Amino acid sequence: MLKFICPICEIETDETELTPGGEAHLKRMGPGSSDQNFYTYLFERKNPRGIHFERWLHSYGCGKWFHVARCTKTMEVFGTYSAQEIKPPKKILDAIKKKLPNGKNVK
Numbered sequence: 001m002l003k004f005i006c007p008i009c010e011i012e013t014d015e016t017e018l019t020p021g022g023e024a025h026l027k028r029m030g031p032g033s034s035d036q037n038f039y040t041y042l043f044e045r046k047n048p049r050g051i052h053f054e055r056w057l058h059s060y061g062c063g064k065w066f067h068v069a070r071c072t073k074t075m076e077v078f079g080t081y082s083a084q085e086i087k088p089p090k091k092i093l094d095a096i097k098k099k100l101p102n103g104k105n106v107k
């Protein structure tokens with residue numbers, strides 16, 4: 001079972017309290033973008049076997065969205081952070097690079 005520390009209310013939650021929101025750090029495409037960019041924004045998502053940055057909603061807790069960096073292969077969680085951050089914090093990227101020295105699959 002996945003367990004995360006919600007960065008908003010700072011309590012440990014398990015996945016029964018959470019709602020997955022898919023890939024994090026999507027670049028929003030709207031009016032003025034090409035049809036292909038809008039299609040990609042709406043429908044195409046990464047589904048890696050490895051490091052993945054995801055959105056989760058603490059639906060049975062504080063009700064806030066947050067981001068998680070985890071490995072989909074090992075289920076290891078590298079950290080959680082606010083959904084308002086536009087890229088993963090350095091300490092999380094450093095933890096991932098420490099685990100995977102060649103930086104494979106890291107943004």
Ligand SMILES: [Zn+2]
Binds near residue numbers: 007008010061064
């Ligand atoms: Zn929370």
